[in-house]
Amino acid sequence: MRPPLEMILPASPSNTAAFDRLARPVQKWIRGQGWEALRPIQAEAVTAVLEGEADIIITASTAGGKTEAAFLPLISQMLAAPTAGFATLYIGPLKALINDQYQRLEDICRDAALPVTPWHGDVAAGKKHKALKNPAGILLITPESLEALFVRRGPEMPRLFAQTRCIVIDELHTFLDAERGVQLMSLLNRLEMSVGHRIRRVGLSATLGDDRLAAQYLRPQAAQNVVVLKDTSSQQALKIQLRGYTSGDEDTGQGSTTGAISAHLFQHLRGSQNLIFAGSRNRVEIYADTLRQLCENSHVPQEFYPHHASLSKDHRAFVEARLKDKAKPTSAVCTSTLELGIDIGDVACVAQIGAPFTVAALRQRLGRSGRRAGQPAVLRQYAVEATLDAKSSVVDRLRLGLIRAISMIELLLEGWCEPPKAQALHLSTLTHQVLSVIAERGGASARRLYVTLCEKGPFTSVDQSLFLRLLRQIGSAEVGLIEQSADQTLLLGKAGERLVEHYSFYAVFQTPEEFRLVHDGRELGTLPIDNVLIPGMTLVFSGRRWVVVHVDDRERVIQVTPSTAGVPPVFGGDPGDIHDRVIQKMQDVFAEETVPAYLDEAARALLVQAREEFGRQGLQERRIMPLGEGRVLVFTRTGSIKTATLALVLQGVGCSVEAYDGVLEVKASAETPDIIDVLTQIKDHPLDRSLLAQANLMTEKFHPFLNAELLGEDALSSRLDLMALPQVVNGVLNGQAY
DNA sequence: GACCTGCTGCGGCGTG
Numbered sequence: 001m002r003p004p005l006e007m008i009l010p011a012s013p014s015n016t017a018a019f020d021r022l023a024r025p026v027q028k029w030i031r032g033q034g035w036e037a038l039r040p041i042q043a044e045a046v047t048a049v050l051e052g053e054a055d056i057i058i059t060a061s062t063a064g065g066k067t068e069a070a071f072l073p074l075i076s077q078m079l080a081a082p083t084a085g086f087a088t089l090y091i092g093p094l095k096a097l098i099n100d101q102y103q104r105l106e107d108i109c110r111d112a113a114l115p116v117t118p119w120h121g122d123v124a125a126g127k128k129h130k131a132l133k134n135p136a137g138i139l140l141i142t143p144e145s146l147e148a149l150f151v152r153r154g155p156e157m158p159r160l161f162a163q164t165r166c167i168v169i170d171e172l173h174t175f176l177d178a179e180r181g182v183q184l185m186s187l188l189n190r191l192e193m194s195v196g197h198r199i200r201r202v203g204l205s206a207t208l209g210d211d212r213l214a215a216q217y218l219r220p221q222a223a224q225n226v227v228v229l230k231d232t233s234s235q236q237a238l239k240i241q242l243r244g245y246t247s248g249d250e251d252t253g254q255g256s257t258t259g260a261i262s263a264h265l266f267q268h269l270r271g272s273q274n275l276i277f278a279g280s281r282n283r284v285e286i287y288a289d290t291l292r293q294l295c296e297n298s299h300v301p302q303e304f305y306p307h308h309a310s311l312s313k314d315h316r317a318f319v320e321a322r323l324k325d326k327a328k329p330t331s332a333v334c335t336s337t338l339e340l341g342i343d344i345g346d347v348a349c350v351a352q353i354g355a356p357f358t359v360a361a362l363r364q365r366l367g368r369s370g371r372r373a374g375q376p377a378v379l380r381q382y383a384v385e386a387t388l389d390a391k392s393s394v395v396d397r398l399r400l401g402l403i404r405a406i407s408m409i410e411l412l413l414e415g416w417c418e419p420p421k422a423q424a425l426h427l428s429t430l431t432h433q434v435l436s437v438i439a440e441r442g443g444a445s446a447r448r449l450y451v452t453l454c455e456k457g458p459f460t461s462v463d464q465s466l467f468l469r470l471l472r473q474i475g476s477a478e479v480g481l482i483e484q485s486a487d488q489t490l491l492l493g494k495a496g497e498r499l500v501e502h503y504s505f506y507a508v509f510q511t512p513e514e515f516r517l518v519h520d521g522r523e524l525g526t527l528p529i530d531n532v533l534i535p536g537m538t539l540v541f542s543g544r545r546w547v548v549v550h551v552d553d554r555e556r557v558i559q560v561t562p563s564t565a566g567v568p569p570v571f572g573g574d575p576g577d578i579h580d581r582v583i584q585k586m587q588d589v590f591a592e593e594t595v596p597a598y599l600d601e602a603a604r605a606l607l608v609q610a611r612e613e614f615g616r617q618g619l620q621e622r623r624i625m626p627l628g629e630g631r632v633l634v635f636t637r638t639g640s641i642k643t644a645t646l647a648l649v650l651q652g653v654g655c656s657v658e659a660y661d662g663v664l665e666v667k668a669s670a671e672t673p674d675i676i677d678v679l680t681q682i683k684d685h686p687l688d689r690s691l692l693a694q695a696n697l698m699t700e701k702f703h704p705f706l707n708a709e710l711l712g713e714d715a716l717s718s719r720l721d722l723m724a725l726p727q728v729v730n731g732v733l734n735g736q737a738y
Numbered sequence: 739g740a741c742c743t744g745c746t747g748c749g750g751c752g753t754g
Binding site: 093094095120121125142143144145147148151152174178180279280281308309335336337339340356357361501502503504505506507508509511571572573574575576577578640659660 | 739740741742743744745746747
C-alpha cells in the first residue's frame with residue numbers, strides 16, 4: 001500500500017484530492033519542484049479539466065501558475081488516453097513566449113515521454129518535417145504558423161488534428177478585439193469543421209475586464225457554458241503617486257520637464273529593476289538618452305536602457321536579460337513591448353509618463369510590479385501639462401492629460417477596463433480568410449465559404465448580400481483575387497495566387513516599410529522609411545547618438561557611426577482610441593470636488609486650476625464655446641470614435657478641425673456655413689455616406705482590394721459611428737449654446 | 739495623438 005500523500009506533501013485536503021488525480025509522472029515532477037501544495041487555482045483547474053469537456057478560462061496574475069494549472073491536468077489526461085496526431089494545441093501570440101513555454105513544458109513532460117513541439121518562423125524546417133511525419137503530444141504554435149499549415153497542408157489537417165482534444169490559448173486578452181483575434185477564431189473554427197468535432201478551448205489570461213465578454217470570444221455559440229476560474233488569492237496592495245509637471249513648448253533644454261522627470265526617475269529608480277513606459281518610441285529614445293547622460297555626469301554605472309520594437313533583437317535580449325538578473329539593477333525605458341508575454345520577473349515599480357490610451361494597458365503594465373508576496377504594486381504616473389500664459393487656450397487650461405491620467409487610475413481602481421467591440425465586420429480579415437479557405441481546399445463554393453466563415457465562423461455581422469458583394473469585388477477583373485470555374489467553384493485568381501504563395505500572406509496585420517540601421521556591420525534596429533536621412537545628419541537611437549555616413553536606398557540600409565549630438569527619429573503611428581467611458585469619467589473628475597490622495601502638490605494645483613477653468617467657463621452645462629476669429633470649441637463628451645466621426649462631417653463642409661479628449665476645436669472659413677446650422681442639419685437629416693469619400697479608409701492589410709463602398713461599411717462598423725451622430729449632436733445643441 | 743504581433747519553400751553550397 002502506498003503511504004498517504006499527507007506524509008509526503010503537506011497540503012489541504014481538497015488540494016490533495018486534486019494532486020491524487022494527476023498522472024504519476026506529473027506528480028513526480030511536482031514533488032521535484034518542492035512545491036508545498038498546488039495553488040487553489042491549479043487545484044480548481046485539475047477538477048475542471050478532468051471532469052467534463054467544458055471550455056475554460058483561467059485568469060491569474062503573470063506569475064500565478066496559469067500554465068501549470070492548465071497543463072498539469074491536460075498532460076495527465078494525455079497520458080491516460082494516448083492519441084494519434086497532436087493531442088493538445090497551444091496557441092501563443094509571441095515566438096519568445098512559445099520558446100519560454102516550450103522549456104517549461106519539456107521539463108514537465110520529460111519523464112512522461114510526451115513530445116512537445118515548438119512551431120514558429122524561427123524553428124528549423126527539419127524539426128517541423130519530423131513533427132509532420134510523426135505528429136504527437138503538444139504542439140506550440142503561433143496563429144500565423146497555423147494559418148500557414150491550412151494554406152500549405154490543407155489536405156493533411158484531418159490527419160494531424162483528428163484526435164486533438166484541447167486547444168490552449170495563452171494571453172487570451174491580446175486576441176480580443178484585434179484582427180489577429182478574429183483570424184485565430186476563424187482558424188479554430190475551421191479546424192473543428194475540418195476534423196468534424198468540437199475541440200475544447202482553454203483560455204489563459206492575466207487581465208480580463210469582463211469575463212463574460214472573454215467567454216463570448218472564446219466560444220461565441222455557447223459562452224454561457226464557459227467555466228471561468230479566477231485566482232483571487234493574490235489581491236495585492238497598490239501604491240500610486242501621480243506627479244504633475246509643467247513645461248513650455250521648448251522641452252529639451254535645461255530645466256525642462258523631460259529633465260525634471262528624468263531627474264526624479266534617476267533619483268528614485270536607481271538600484272532596482274523597473275519599467276518606465278514612455279508612451280512612444282520617440283519619447284523612449286529621448287528619456288533613455290537623458291537618463292544615460294545623468295548616469296555619465298554622476299559617474300555611476302549605466303542602469304537605464306531603451307526597449308521598443310524598432311530596436312535590434314540583440315539589444316532587446318540584452319535589456320531583458322538584465323531585467324531578469326537581480327544582480328544588475330536595470331530600468332527599461334519602454335513601449336508596450338514589455339507589457340506582456342515573456343517573463344522578466346518582478347519589478348519594483350512601473351512608471352508611466354503621460355496618460356496611457358487604455359485602462360487595459362495600464363492594468364497590464366501594473367501587473368508587472370508587486371508580484372512577490374507582501375510587495376505592493378507601485379505606479380508612478382507623471383503628467384505633463386503646458387505652462388500657461390495670457391494667450392493659452394481653454395483646451396490647455398483644462399489640463400486634459402492630467403484629468404485623463406486621474407480618470408484612468410480611478411477606472412482601474414473600480415476594476416473596469418475596455419471591452420472588445422463586438423459588431424465590427426472585419427472585411428480585411430474576411431478577404432484573407434476567403435483566400436485561405438480556397439487555398440486549403442483547392443477551391444470552394446460561395447455557399448461553403450459563407451457557411452464556414454460567416455454562419456459558423458467569427459464573421460457573424462456579415463450577411464449573405466454583403467458577402468456576395470465582397471466576393472464580386474475581389475473577383476472583379478481589375479482585382480483578380482478569385483475567379484469562378486464553369487461548375488461555379490471559386491478558385492484563386494492570378495493576383496490571389498501570387499498573394500497566397502508568398503510567405504507574407506499569413507499575418508493579417510499591416511507592417512510599414514523600414515530602413516535597417518547598421519553600425520560596423522552590426523544591426524542597431526529599423527526606422528520607418530518616411531524618415532528623410534542624409535549623410536552628416538545626427539540621430540539618437542538605441543540609447544546612443546549617431547551620425548549618418550551612408551544611405552543605401554535600394555537595399556534600405558543606413559550606415560551610422562557614433563556621434564556626440566542627435567535628435568530621436570520619427571516613428572509615426574495611428575491616432576489612439578479612447579473609450580466613451582473614459583471621457584465620461586473625465587467629466588466626473590472635472591465636476592467633483594474631492595482631490596485624490598495620490599496626487600503630489602503640483603498635480604493638486606493643476607487639478608484645482610483645471611476645475612476652476614471648467615467652472616468659470618460653465619462647462620458643466622455648456623457644450624459650444626466660441627473662441628473668436630471663426631473658432632469654436634464643441635464639447636462632444638464622447639470617446640474618440642464618435643468625436644472623430646463628427647470631425648469628419650465638419651471637415652466635409654470645409655471646416656478645419658482638431659480633436660482632443662471629448663472636444664473638437666473647429667475653425668470655419670469664409671465659405672463655411674454657421675456651425676449651429678451644420679449641427680442642426682446633422683440632427684434632423686439622415687447622414688450622407690458620401691462624407692466617407694474624404695476619410696482615409698485603408699487601414700488594414702487587405703483593404704487595398706476592396707472598393708469605396710465596402711471600405712465605408714467596414715469603417716462604419718469599427719472606426720466611425722455615423723449612427724450615433726444625431727444623438728451626440730442633440731446633446732451638444734441642447735446644452736447652453738453661445 | 740500609439741503601440742505590438744508574424745512568415746514557406748526551395749536552390750545552392752559546404753560538411754561528415
